[in-house]
Amino acid sequence: MGSVVLSVDAELAWGFHDLTDPPGRRIRNARWGWHQLLDVLEDYDVPATWAVVGHLLLESCDGRHADHPAAADGWFERDPGGSLERDDRWYGLDLVAAVRNARMEHEIGCHSFSHVVFDPETDRDVVHAELERCVSIAERHDLSLESFVFPRNVVGHRDALAEYEFDCYRGVEPPRWYDDSRFRRLGKVASFVAGRTPPPLVVPEIDEYGLVNVPASLSLFSFEGAARSVVEPFAGDPVVRQAKLGIDAAASSDGICHFWLHPNDITSKRDVRRLRRIFAYIDARRRETELRVETMADVARRVSADEPTRPAEMADDETAAVHRSPSSPAGRH
Numbered sequence: 001m002g003s004v005v006l007s008v009d010a011e012l013a014w015g016f017h018d019l020t021d022p023p024g025r026r027i028r029n030a031r032w033g034w035h036q037l038l039d040v041l042e043d044y045d046v047p048a049t050w051a052v053v054g055h056l057l058l059e060s061c062d063g064r065h066a067d068h069p070a071a072a073d074g075w076f077e078r079d080p081g082g083s084l085e086r087d088d089r090w091y092g093l094d095l096v097a098a099v100r101n102a103r104m105e106h107e108i109g110c111h112s113f114s115h116v117v118f119d120p121e122t123d124r125d126v127v128h129a130e131l132e133r134c135v136s137i138a139e140r141h142d143l144s145l146e147s148f149v150f151p152r153n154v155v156g157h158r159d160a161l162a163e164y165e166f167d168c169y170r171g172v173e174p175p176r177w178y179d180d181s182r183f184r185r186l187g188k189v190a191s192f193v194a195g196r197t198p199p200p201l202v203v204p205e206i207d208e209y210g211l212v213n214v215p216a217s218l219s220l221f222s223f224e225g226a227a228r229s230v231v232e233p234f235a236g237d238p239v240v241r242q243a244k245l246g247i248d249a250a251a252s253s254d255g256i257c258h259f260w261l262h263p264n265d266i267t268s269k270r271d272v273r274r275l276r277r278i279f280a281y282i283d284a285r286r287r288e289t290e291l292r293v294e295t296m297a298d299v300a301r302r303v304s305a306d307e308p309t310r311p312a313e314m315a316d317d318e319t320a321a322v323h324r325s326p327s328s329p330a331g332r333h
């Protein structure tokens with residue numbers, strides 16, 4: 001029995017503040033896209049993991065963040081300071097509240113504090129400052145962060161995630177056949193428009209730090225721009241086609257089809273229509289089959305419960321041993 005997971009990189013202006021030329025239209029549309037996404041999820045009863053940039057949970061800031069180790073390098077140069085009322089591109093408590101007040105039970109996860117990329121060159125101090133801030137701000141808002149989505153999908157410093165008691169993260173999409181090809185672009189078009197191969201279903205794994213890796217399968221905005229406009233009128237929306245193949249594959253297997261997107265990817269009614277068609281299909285398949293929709297935290301809990309306890313742990317912890325008796329299969333309910 002497979003499942004669909006949807007994770008959302010929720011960041012407003014923070015997703016672009018280090019770029020020389022931030023995409024103004026996407027930033028301006030980010031709040032609208034956030035609400036559109038939330039509405040469509042509500043319409044089709046699809047819960048999601050909203051990985052939120054921690055700064056969005058602040059009421060206000062001074063724009064300098066002098067006690068953050070990245071501040072000295074000018075990392076917060078574009079942060080205007082102030083509050084939600086003054087500049088709503090950098091704050092999002094109202095948006096997070098909308099997610100928490102929704103009828104669907106969504107998960108609030110973490111997308112770092114200020115969109116620092118966790119690559120090997122990033123100082124450990126900076127990584128710790130990012131996580132420490134997220135965890136303490138979340139606590140103030142009565143949130144417990146379980147899932148992490150790495151900025152720009154650069155997976156690194158996983159030891160720190162474990163230290164700050166995260167349970168899982170979104171790993172990178174497995175490569176597709178055309179990725180290594182000289183004809184990558186052509187291969188992608190062929191695959192999205194006419195191919196019968198679904199996006200990769202993923203299997204969550206527990207890493208060496210005890211974190212559950214829930215890799216991505218498909219970005220819901222992975223076929224955009226001119227190519228989409230050329231293809232769509234005669235072949236239909238290529239991402240809807242891919243997504244349906246993935247949903248069908250998950251419905252007839254034990255794997256996970258893990259979709260992801262940014263609210264700021266949604267910039268037009270056409271984009272909303274795409275989501276509507278995909279989520280309606282998830283909802284329909286869920287009624288006809290055993291397909292489930294899970295959050296990343298649901299997956300982590302299920303996988304951790306299925307993991308057999310190591311003998312050393314059992315000897316150390318009698319309580320755990322009692323709860324893991326073979327007569328009570330964990331994680332099946």
Ligand SMILES: [Zn+2]
Nearest residue numbers: 061062063079
């Ligand atoms: Zn700030």
Ligand SMILES: [Zn+2]
Nearest residue numbers: 009015151152
């Ligand atoms: Zn991001």
